Amino acid sequence: MPRRKLSNRQRKHIKAIQERRRQRLDDRASQVAEQAVGDEPRSGVVITRHGQNLMIEDKAGQLWHCLSRQNIGDPVCGDQVVWQPASEKQGVVTALQPRSSALIRPTYSGEARALAANITQLVIVLAPEPPPSQYLVDQYLVASENINTQALITLNKKDLLSSRGADLFSQDFQHYARIGYPVILISAKNDHGLDPLYRHLQGETSILVGQSGVGKSSLANALLPDLDIQVGRLSEASGLGRHTTSTTTLYNLPHGGHLIDSPGVRSFRLGAMEQQQLEQGFREFRLILGHCRFSNCSHTHEPGCALLEAVASGAIDPRRMANFQHMSNSSRNRT
Numbered sequence: 001m002p003r004r005k006l007s008n009r010q011r012k013h014i015k016a017i018q019e020r021r022r023q024r025l026d027d028r029a030s031q032v033a034e035q036a037v038g039d040e041p042r043s044g045v046v047i048t049r050h051g052q053n054l055m056i057e058d059k060a061g062q063l064w065h066c067l068s069r070q071n072i073g074d075p076v077c078g079d080q081v082v083w084q085p086a087s088e089k090q091g092v093v094t095a096l097q098p099r100s101s102a103l104i105r106p107t108y109s110g111e112a113r114a115l116a117a118n119i120t121q122l123v124i125v126l127a128p129e130p131p132p133s134q135y136l137v138d139q140y141l142v143a144s145e146n147i148n149t150q151a152l153i154t155l156n157k158k159d160l161l162s163s164r165g166a167d168l169f170s171q172d173f174q175h176y177a178r179i180g181y182p183v184i185l186i187s188a189k190n191d192h193g194l195d196p197l198y199r200h201l202q203g204e205t206s207i208l209v210g211q212s213g214v215g216k217s218s219l220a221n222a223l224l225p226d227l228d229i230q231v232g233r234l235s236e237a238s239g240l241g242r243h244t245t246s247t248t249t250l251y252n253l254p255h256g257g258h259l260i261d262s263p264g265v266r267s268f269r270l271g272a273m274e275q276q277q278l279e280q281g282f283r284e285f286r287l288i289l290g291h292c293r294f295s296n297c298s299h300t301h302e303p304g305c306a307l308l309e310a311v312a313s314g315a316i317d318p319r320r321m322a323n324f325q326h327m328s329n330s331s332r333n334r335t
Helices: 008-035 134-146 163-172 174-178 195-201 216-223 227-238 242-246 275-280 306-313 318-334
Strands: 042-050 053-058 063-068 080-087 090-096 102-106 112-117 121-126 150-155 183-185 205-209 249-252 258-261
Touching: 042 227, 053 080, 053 090, 053 227, 063 080, 063 227, 121 134, 121 195, 134 150, 134 275, 134 318, 163 174, 163 183, 174 183, 183 195, 205 216, 216 258, 227 249, 275 318, 306 318
Parallel strands: 063 090, 121 150, 121 205, 150 183, 205 258
Antiparallel strands: 042 053, 042 080, 042 249, 053 063, 080 090, 102 112, 249 258
16 A cells, blocks of 8 residues: 655654654653763663663673663664763763764665664675575675675585585685685584684674575574573663564674674665775775776776776686676666
8 A cells, every 4th residue: 555645734743743752752861861960971882772772781791771862863783882870770871982884774764874883794694595696795795895894705504515515615606715705604503513603703793694594593593592691681671671672782692702683784785875885895896996998987898997807817706797787787777
């Protein structure tokens, strides 16, 4: 059923209601802030958010239910914040620290909004079925380069492959390793089958991405054997119930590092992007860009195109070049 168009009067009425709700929430945060007078500001990280309610973990690993002042911005999971305690296990967030990265997704209204912050690693999960798509992998890698994170290519369910199948996969994806992206094969069903992944997760704040059916949920459960304990701890500290953990949440990994889990993050895809951003998303292009004969080169057919010459010489894999051209064409068609 198509959405009913709202009149200007109806839109103004809805906007006024939303503004009153925001004001009530900010008044509540102000009341909590008044109780915090005299307490020293502290640092913490946003573990999860439900509306204006934030779960903050302090440096000692303790959880605090905090409210956020409206004028500080829009804190999200993974944000480093400044906060002050106001009562036992409750406080108010007073400032956001600068972000090293942010995963951005458009809202239904088209507004760009951060979904998670300070991610350091995008873990691209593949599986034997559905067959791995290098086009999808390249989309994730472009996103990773543009949000300033490293990327890890992971083939899950290795146990479903024969030795020959595993060798063929490694050969098919070896050009990613040559340009600096680690490629690993894992299995939660084999003894020590997740060891290669554990090593890459240590010290990182990672997110699992990949198409449906590759086993992201099962993999997250395997990486978080104490998930129920962490969920219960969050629910108890927040007082808002277990449903709060259906939002984007940062979990502590037992082998070191953190995992951000969110349906929105898992289904993340490459959005609209300027040509220069797309070019910079292919890391092996960077030293070659700017050397084409024509400054407005589309890198598709022009004589003297430095990228096409690099493909011919073997410096750029032709599959990566074909995927770049397809993304570039798709982006032009959207504008």
